[in-house]
Amino acid sequence: MKREIIKRLPKIELHCHLDGSVRPHILEQLAKQQNHPLAWTGEALKNKLVAPEDCTSLLDYLERFDVVLPYLQEEAAIELISYDLIAQVAEENVRYIEVRFAPLLFNRKGLTIEQIVTAVVTGLKRGEKEFGVKANALLCGMRHHDETTNQSVVTAVKEFYGKGVVGFDLAGDEANYPTALFESVVSIAKEHDLPITLHAGECGCPHNVMTAIELGATRIGHGIAIQKDEAVLNACLDKQTTIEMCPTSNFQTKAVTELKDYPFQKFLDAGLNITINTDNRTVSNTTLTDEYEKLANWYHIDYACMEKLNHNAVNGAFTSKSEKERLHADLTAGYAEYR
Numbered sequence: 341m342k343r344e345i346i347k348r349l350p351k352i353e354l355h356c357h358l359d360g361s362v363r364p365h366i367l368e369q370l371a372k373q374q375n376h377p378l379a380w381t382g383e384a385l386k387n388k389l390v391a392p393e394d395c396t397s398l399l400d401y402l403e404r405f406d407v408v409l410p411y412l413q414e415e416a417a418i419e420l421i422s423y424d425l426i427a428q429v430a431e432e433n434v435r436y437i438e439v440r441f442a443p444l445l446f447n448r449k450g451l452t453i454e455q456i457v458t459a460v461v462t463g464l465k466r467g468e469k470e471f472g473v474k475a476n477a478l479l480c481g482m483r484h485h486d487e488t489t490n491q492s493v494v495t496a497v498k499e500f501y502g503k504g505v506v507g508f509d510l511a512g513d514e515a516n517y518p519t520a521l522f523e524s525v526v527s528i529a530k531e532h533d534l535p536i537t538l539h540a541g542e543c544g545c546p547h548n549v550m551t552a553i554e555l556g557a558t559r560i561g562h563g564i565a566i567q568k569d570e571a572v573l574n575a576c577l578d579k580q581t582t583i584e585m586c587p588t589s590n591f592q593t594k595a596v597t598e599l600k601d602y603p604f605q606k607f608l609d610a611g612l613n614i615t616i617n618t619d620n621r622t623v624s625n626t627t628l629t630d631e632y633e634k635l636a637n638w639y640h641i642d643y644a645c646m647e648k649l650n651h652n653a654v655n656g657a658f659t660s661k662s663e664k665e666r667l668h669a670d671l672t673a674g675y676a677e678y679r
């Protein structure tokens with residue numbers, strides 16, 4: 341597969357964090373506008389934002405977000421980064437994206453959850469109009485936040501459902517806060533029939549994936565630990581769970597350390613509905629083009645496989661039937677000459 345062709349082909353992305361995808365020059369612009377100088381510029385700033393090769397764990401990886409979050413506490417800034425993310429993905433022909441963020445990490449200066457979600461949706465819709473990329477938002481509860489706080493995120497999903505927000509997620513420190521702790525929060529989302537995707541199986545715990553599925557998640561973020569437990573793998577097959585794999589991030593967070601342990605081929609051969617994603621475009625210093633190029637180098641996947649992974653993403657997307665039909669047709673047309 342050729343990089344220029346990978347870049348040009350239509351793609352779908354289901355797992356991309358807004359706050360992990362702020363371009364360094366945009367952050368510099370925000371720092372200037374907010375009169376709050378950054379301690380680093382240029383390459384030094386990039387080094388602060390990108391998780392290093394020798395990152396030791398998910399927690400270590402998550403520390404990268406401390407640099408950017410202070411600048412994401414105003415509506416104009418939140419709207420700008422949302423719009424800019426659509427500009428970024430348009431450059432590599434992403435046709436549909438679900439952008440996730442934790443609204444209650446953006447309230448340090450007193451913004452309400454409604455103001456925060458509105459700012460994101462406004463930015464996404466402005467990008468959608470300008471670049472022709474369909475974009476919806478997912479709201480993340482955070483594993484280290486208390487139950488009441490996370491419940492208010494579910495309430496916001498309900499309030500904004502169908503108005504640019506399409507589902508609920510749980511992000512953050514999986515190792516110290518297992519999925520079972522969130523039973524009551526996730527159950528509220530389920531009771532209201534809100535679509536659920538949960539980060540699970542990123543820290544070696546297949547039971548977190550099982551719990552997530554039992555609680556009603558139809559998609560799993562990462563899911564790497566599924567390979568450790570056949571019962572969990574079979575449950576994902578039974579329920580046709582969509583798995584949102586994020587190769588670069590999975591090596592950075594040490595979900596795996598060696599290529600031979602990366603379960604892409606295993607999951608593909610087993611018939612899991614896997615999809616390929618960036619996780620965090622800045623923190624993981626990647627694009628969807630980079631992720632597919634890696635898969636081509638590692639597993640020699642061809643365009644037909646790439647097409648299949650993108651159809652899987654459409655099937656798992658939290659969007660309408662008619663939108664999915666349109667996206668499937670876009671993919672079919674786009675890959676026709678490469679099959």
Ligand SMILES: O=c1[nH]cnc2c1ncn2[C@@H]1O[C@H](CO)[C@@H](O)[C@H]1O
Nearest residue numbers: 357359405440441442480511512539
């Ligand atoms: O791979 C990941 N696993 C778990 N949490 C993550 C990952 N990437 C980002 N975040 C967390 O999600 C929050 C909302 O976007 C980010 O602030 C970060 O803390």
Ligand SMILES: [Zn+2]
Nearest residue numbers: 357539561619
């Ligand atoms: Zn993630």
